[in-house]
Amino acid sequence: xxxGEDVVLCALVNEFGGGAWNVASSALSAAxxxxxxxxxxxxxxxxxxxxxxTHGRALGGVDAGGVGAAPGTLRVTPExxxxxxxxxxxESLGPGPGPGPGPGPGPEGAAASEEEPPATPPAVVRLRGAxxxxxxxxxxxxxxxxxxxxxxxxxxxALFEATGGA
Numbered sequence: 001x002x003x004g005e006d007v008v009l010c011a012l013v014n015e016f017g018g019g020a021w022n023v024a025s026s027a028l029s030a031a032x033x034x035x036x037x038x039x040x041x042x043x044x045x046x047x048x049x050x051x052x053x054t055h056g057r058a059l060g061g062v063d064a065g066g067v068g069a070a071p072g073t074l075r076v077t078p079e080x081x082x083x084x085x086x087x088x089x090x091e092s093l094g095p096g097p098g099p100g101p102g103p104g105p106g107p108e109g110a111a112a113s114e115e116e117p118p119a120t121p122p123a124v125v126r127l128r129g130a131x132x133x134x135x136x137x138x139x140x141x142x143x144x145x146x147x148x149x150x151x152x153x154x155x156x157x158a159l160f161e162a163t164g165g166a
Contacts, residue, residue: 003092003093004160005028006051007088007089007093007127008024008031009024009044010051010081010085010088011131013048015128022041024044025043025044030150031156051084051088052080056080059083059087086120093121093123126155126159127159130152
């Protein structure tokens with residue numbers, strides 16, 4: 001898996017939730033067809049789980065707890081998927097424009113305040129916009145037609161080109 005694929009996967013899960021595996025498989029496979037790469041739905045699900053396992057706790061993920069939940073199981077929330085998307089995007093694409101370091105040292109040489117997280121990279125903003133527009137046009141059932149998927153694939157390819165195939 002390349003970093004750009006992780007970004008796309010996280011963006012699709014962020015928008016469609018845990019049922020994004022078929023959409024992610026279709027979109028990633030179509031975008032990588034030139035490279036003859038196919039990402040099966042189960043591979044997308046496994047990759048997302050690995051990303052959560054690697055970054056989840058550091059991003060504020062909490063134990064699911066409750067009956068039937070294994071100890072250490074993360075509760076996947078919309079906030080966690082957004083945070084994972086931002087983290088993976090920054091690691092793969094670099095920081096976007098926007099807030100950078102906070103104010104300098106305080107009075108009398110006090111320590112500098114914490115840095116604000118950088119904004120989401122522009123390529124990811126465009127991808128999320130395309131995914132949201134396609135989802136809105138897909139209607140209540142959310143079925144992704146070939147025509148709608150092609151719009152998302154075009155943005156994914158643009159993201160891959162912007163990152164040199166990352």
